[in-house]
Amino acid sequence: MNIIEVQNVTKKYSNHLALDNVSLSIRKGIVYGLLGPNGAGKTTLIRILNQITAPDSGTVLFNGNPLSRKDIEKIGYLPEERGLYKKMKVGEEALYLARLKGLSKDEAMERLKYWFIKFEIQNWWNKKVEELSKGMQQKLQFIITVVHRPDFLIMDEPFSGLDPINTNLIRQELMELKRQGTTIIISTHNMASVEEICDEICLINKSHKILDGNLMEIKQQFKENIFSLTLSAEREIPVFPEAFSVLETSTSANQCHYVVKVHEGGNSNQLLKFVMDYGNVLEFNEILPSMNDIFIQQVEKYNSESKIQNP
């Protein structure tokens, strides 16, 4: 079951095309990574999902029905550029923004209390927002985003500007929300966090979708048969057969570490058999490409292809 279906969405601004016929679907209950270089069209897509702007053509389905005004209560949005009224009191501001999302006053109050206690910021209720540290403001902003228990969370760079402790805190909360059934879309440049928490991803470049799917499947798809292995050995392996080429070697304390690419015609078992003769295998595993590598590779490939098509 898909919570979001984006079908052939195109959005044009006066001087450039922000999204060109983009389609994607997001399954319920997953963490979905929206990736792409700056200016690729991610923010436009997010704004369309938030109904801040409307697509020029194409449709967006939310739980199977066209996205409508009443759905905003089910969506939580953390924009990339964080912003709060600086002069308002923390509690009043949180209450106001929660009520704008359709919560009643009592309901909002109760839930805010829960979150304030959870994040240990209950003492800040009557302080002004401008008195909060940046980390505190980020926590407050997070609370405001999730306080109305949205089914669908849109987080634009949720970890930017956070210290490691707060990053961890927010990540845990996101995982907890996911466990409770919330679907989360994360737009980020931070590939490490993508690998850690995303189930599926979508790569957008120059207003086109160039790649989407399950994170593990994508990694498999782009794997280059590179293996990492460690032997306890007296001596280094002098020569590898032709089917293999060594990318890296390092030796330390009677251990030899290799990164080996297996060429076509060879396979991992052959490699394992070959190295077993030289010592005890301590570690043998496949190196999947990092999202970072895939990202750079795909974007560059796309850019050079489009240059050839439109010189």
Add this chain to the structure above:
Amino acid sequence: MLIVAREYLTRVKKKSFIILTLLVPLLFAALMVVPVLLATQGREHVNVMVVDDNEIYINNFIEDEKTSFSYRSGDIEQIKKEALAGDYDVVLYFPQSSQKVNANLYYNEEPSMYLRSELESQINNMFFDHVLQDSFHIDLDKYNTIKDLARSEITMIQIGEHGDEKESMAEMNKTIGMICGFIIYFVVLFFSGQVLRGVLEEKNNRIVEVLISSVKPIELLLGKIIGIALVGLTQFLIWVVFTSVILVGVQIAAPEKFLEASGVDTEQVMEAVNNSQLVAGDTMDAGIFAEISNYFPISFTEMILCFLFYFLTGYLMYSALFAAVGSAADNETDSAQLTMPITMPLLLTIVLVMPIADNPNGQLAFWLSMIPLSSPVAMLTRLPSGVPLWELLLSMVLMLLFFVFVVWFAAKVYRTGILMYGKKVSWKEIWKWVRHQ
């Protein structure tokens, strides 16, 4: 609703709002009351030394508990020095003269205005008694008859639509018109400026994106405008009520002094009340009425209603325009550039307020009071001098039509502009946003 409440409450709770709200009526009242009090209660005992070379006024001044007179004759330079160095506050000197009374008043510290007028009136009285009668054998009655005959006067009488005649106070109307024009100018710019700043604030601290993911931009825009309008009305109401309360309070506390000293005698006030055709007079305290009607020779209720109408529509129009500009600009400097063409008509009208007030039914006044951008100021300036009903209605209708257009325009610009960052926007660009979709 929520937005309106927030916009309203955050502003009303601000210290600056409370201070301004309480201070202005006090200032206003003080402005009217203090000079009166100074003139009456600020009197101290004054010792006057009179030196009269003509010997007409010797021993003829009438003393009261605050003023005492002594008389000497001799060399004025000598007496002046001695008297002012001694117990005397002023020296009144009549040089040798056979005709016109020309006196000098010497002093170290400036005496009160009251003393001067008191002395002048006494001198005039004595002039009748002594100079006219003794020297020319003219008695007071004869003198007054001659004086009345010699004075020519034009009474301004305006003939209304139903042929009713009304004595007009052209000068007064002009002044009131100009004051009203200025007030509406400041009020409109002040409150729509707040809208501009509010929009800029939301845009600059980026909260706007959170907000419009919850509500429609137009809701946000209208919420802000209405919220601030309510702030303005609240403030206005408090000002009016407070000022009246203070003034009435003072009047009740010291009614005679107040009226006497402010140079308005009771008869005149009553006359003004009758002239001004007040309707709801019975229900209100006659005191306030006398007071207020004295400053508004045209129908007071009409004036207030028109003021409110032009304040509201003018404010709504300008705040919508300012909101559009605020959404398109990134900071106050940019916005100042964009607001220029909008505020120009208003500024121009303010500059032209004098000519409008001078000729309230001329071409200039007519057209400026028809053009919606300038009509709040122009019409308010004209109103006290009387404006034909059809002109007033036409101006109001134009105002409303233009207002609808402006809101439509502002909503379009606002929706696009509020999400634009880091781009200097020109009016050409804004026009593109409006035509888009």
